[in-house]
Amino acid sequence: MLQRDYIMRLIEEFLAALQRMLEKKEFTSRRETLEKLYDQFVGPHDFYHMATLEDVFKALAGEDNEHRAMKIQMLAELYYYDAQMETEPLRAMLLQKAYAMYDWLQDHEHTYSSERVRRMDEIRKAMNV
Numbered sequence: 170m171l172q173r174d175y176i177m178r179l180i181e182e183f184l185a186a187l188q189r190m191l192e193k194k195e196f197t198s199r200r201e202t203l204e205k206l207y208d209q210f211v212g213p214h215d216f217y218h219m220a221t222l223e224d225v226f227k228a229l230a231g232e233d234n235e236h237r238a239m240k241i242q243m244l245a246e247l248y249y250y251d252a253q254m255e256t257e258p259l260r261a262m263l264l265q266k267a268y269a270m271y272d273w274l275q276d277h278e279h280t281y282s283s284e285r286v287r288r289m290d291e292i293r294k295a296m297n298v
Contacts, residue, residue, distance in 0.1 A: 245270030268292045
């Protein structure tokens with residue numbers, strides 16, 4: 170129970186930090202904050218930003234189920250917002266990774282999330298799929 174409470178608080182803290190990043194007007198400041206969010210909540214930005222999906226899932230394989238799901242959820246959000254600041258082809262790659270993360274959560278999480286479904290629809294539209 171304490172671990173679940175900890176994970177929920179961590180996700181809430183992450184989402185609050187992500188919201189603060191989105192409120193920044195200067196692009197460079199948003200980029201720096203986003204990179205810090207990768208480092209603080211998921212792992213090294215340089216790795217996760219450019220890693221293949223296979224490498225990301227391998228890196229997260231050592232996590233227990235709850236922590237892995239939490240990090241995948243965070244990565245999905247980070248990839249989604251990261252894609253908003255990039256141009257093609259990096260933008261498409263990040264959107265594909267975000268979609269894959271959300272898709273994994275759909276398949277492996279035991280809770281339904283209308284927000285997740287909505288985000289997946291947004292990504293499909295953005296990728297023109």
